[in-house]
Amino acid sequence: MNTKITNTQNQAVSTSFTQEKIELIKKHFFPNNATNAEMEYCLNIANKYNLDPFLKQIFFVPRRAQVEVNGKKEWVDKIDPLVGRDGFLAIAHKTGKFGGIRSYSEIKQFPRLNNGKWEYIQDLVAVCEVHRTDSDKAFVVEVAYNEYVQKKASGEATSFWTTKPDTMLKKVAESQALRKAFNLSGLYSAEEMGVGMTESSDIIIDVEACQNNTHENKKKVDFSQNFSQSNATTFSEDEREVLLSLGLEVKNEDGYYWIVGNTYGLNEKIKQLGYRFHPEKKTWWKQIGNVA
Structure with a gap:
């Protein structure tokens, strides 16, 4: 049985989630302090792209974000929908036009502006190629470690970027390439936003920040x-x-x-x-x- 979710503009949005499943999602996949508006927004994104949080295709993650209020910038807590690599792949497969994906990493000479002068430095670079069955050319994305490494307030890399830099960087490249190939604007991966994931695709977050x-x-x-x-x-x-x-x-x-x-x-x-x-x-x- 289908149900409907009403967004903040009181527009009814159809969803394949049953009411029972919606209640389970709210119980197990949202932090206690999530507002109704945040949950409705996240569930609408999941429904729009047919992503299932139970299959670890999409996550609803608390994070700090800077917004402008009355002309002043303030830090606020918000819940964002983040898509896992499996989620991007699921969207690609459902189009019927996914032709394959290839990713690899290598050490490359990379340009960087230093004290007003451009110079080449060595950096870890991940490359991802996504193919569509209706295109002769691959959609290619390159990302460099120094551009995407997530750091702590101390300036040190977070634990996931310290222990698994190659894996994390490839996931960023894969997410961006899939997004580019299938025009998935507005969706971001957990790795791009500094959220780690285990080998079994369980998301790792700051529990104290999300548990009320x-x-x-x-x-x-x-x-x-x-x-x-x-x-x-x-x-x-x-x-x-x-x-x-x-x-x-x-x-x-x-x-x-x-x-x-x-x-x-x-x-x-x-x-x-x-x-x-x-x-x-x-x-x-x-x-x-x-x-x-």
Whole structure:
């Protein structure tokens, strides 16, 4: 059954998401402080390009952005829809005109303006070629490391750009080439916006920035502890405190522990507690008495 999402201009937009799925998306893929307007906007973008957050094709990510208010620039928190590489590929495939993609990286001489003079420097460059079945020429994009590396306030590269610079740069090139080949203006990849992703396409964000956690006695949790191996038969106070620190609770039902709450951005931490994701119930679970 189809439903409709109403945007901020009160225009009805058809969507293939059922009302039940919309509620699940709001629960698991948006931070707690997301406004109705932000959720409607993000869901409309997902619907426009037929992208499914459950398939990790699109993410709804909190970030800081600079906007102009009454002639003054201010920093605000906003939720942006970011598309994963798989999302761009899904859009390309659905056109029926996707002819293939090739990406590689190399060290190249790259021009840079230094103190008013142009000079060549060595830099890591990723190249991506996207082919369409209705074009003889490939759509080619080159991106240089120094132009796209995401840095911390200290000036150091973020962990993902430090440990996987080649992978991150290729993803930027692939996203830009697919966007160029299929005229996907207005969509940006997670890598372009400084958001990291794991090998399994789970997004890595600053949890404290997106979790509206009101638990008064937050404590720092050492996730190197092997919780999944220690308390399988009983739900310990330590595990309860860990979940509370993440803004989550657990219920005991039919011989299983089920996670209750907004799990946005917490996949890796929940996995370390020994829970598995249930694809039908769309929540995390662990069997009582079994080691996960």
